[in-house]
Amino acid sequence: MSLGGSAHATGPAVHPAAPTPYGTPHTTGKLPLAGRVIVIDPGHNPGNSHHTAQIARLVDVGNGRKECDTTGTATNAGYPEASYTLDVSRRVRAILQARGATVKLTQDGNLPYGPCVDERARIGNAAHADAALSIHADGGPASGRGFHVIAPKSLRAGIADTRAIAAPSLRLATTLRAHFAAATKEPFATYLAGGKGLTVRDDLGGLNLSKVPKVFIECGNMRNSVDARALTDAAWRQHAAQGIADGLTAFLEGKR
Template sequence: MSYDESPSPAPRRTSRTTLTIAIAALVPGAFAGWLIWQATGGSDDGGPARNTSASSPSAGSGEGLGSPGPEPRPAPSDSPSPSKPAPGDDGAPGDARPAPGEGPLAGRVVVIDPGHNPGNFKHTAEINKLVDIGTNRKECDTTGTAGNSGYTEAEFTADVSQRLRTLLRKEGATVKLTHENDRAWGPCVDERAEIGNKAKADAVISIHADGSAVGNRGFHVILPALVKSGGADTTKIVAPSRDLGERVAGNFVRTTGSAPSNYLGDDTGLDVRDDLGGLNLSTVPKVFIECGNMRDSKDIALLTSAEWRQKAAQGMADGISGFLKR
């Protein structure tokens, strides 16, 4: 999604060799996919090699809003339908899962935060209300962005979140969603953080798609910066959140074939920020993922593909599972 404020500066560029060694030590299997992509110099659509030079960043990524794009249209027919949560686990009754207490992730709690709510378009006064995010005050939420055809970020994030939930439940995890489009608008970014905190989640992932300039392609994972201001204190979650983010990024490359962002993160697929309430106010390991740029024709072709969205969910699930099994 995109913002009406400029993003925090990207972290200082480090040696590609040092980064490769560090992440490969954490996720050798997942990062192998990243290295294969780099070696071939291509992307999943058979296009030219990525641009490794620094590009102008988008208006931003995460919780805010730049240009929202066309008005939302009905969700595609291949999108999962929201369903009533089962007690203690926000899963659809039809989701396959192990017997209670079984599976490699049994006893683990994962919170999935689908970015934005499709009803936000009709509740601009409510979502423009400012909330305290520790470092400053920021809008409760935004509408998110959309592709030129009208496919909205909120539709995309709802679909991928439900796919991810099903995959994690199959491994025995207890999965909670911050919302399932079951409310008129919101929740606000501070409430989204509090949902993960109250659940004492072992991992939280907030799912988004960006709204950047044409030609800006690829995904990036946003990590919390060290923040200790007001009600925000990320001291204890910075390190585990980075571990989570690196695992998600490596597995996302491996399963989707998509490249790390060519406009943020110095080609690492990782970006550190201190201006997102969802991260600042979290007391449990949490990352954001921007899965692609909805304004680029090649990226939106992926984001609107049910097959690719399933791969995206699998990559996130593999990264989260690896983090929880470490």
């Protein structure tokens, strides 16, 4: 992820809980996520690199002004974060739709760039989403590997007010963390947050401006050779999608 601000913030020491396993979707009766609305936000956009002036403009995120968007990171071999996030988001959508959810993507490869981080938040708000998730992969130090989840800090500043969503977002973060780890066997990031796999931040517009429970997931470190092999493997990306979908499902069902 490259959304401005340091990725090396620290969060509370929250201990992971054992996830509830999910199998195939129900084949009879009401689907588990029927009536639920989930917004999936594929981080960045493959076209951002061709629209640098547009994504460089500053937008209001409540406690400051940030770039509309960035190009994101890439593996050393050149696999873009934006390609990863879009692929996994589509896989997550398919799983959640099979469970009965209405799933909206903030972009589906159909936009020349962006959308800007404030608009990404507004899409979730306008959908009255039961949960929203921004999918990313990090560009951390090459020596570090692993994933982490980012939850919004409780704040009121300008147009940002996350006080109502901070607590449910933190529960979403910890639930998602457990299920993603179980599905992928990916460790918690070794290079930030004391190895807890969770940070709480107030510098990300997509979280600051959300009115619905929302978190970010950095699925791995694209600059680490071990993580890069996983992130570029289609089978592993399906495991990642499964873990994300299971985490969202558990959160919406009130489970861990």
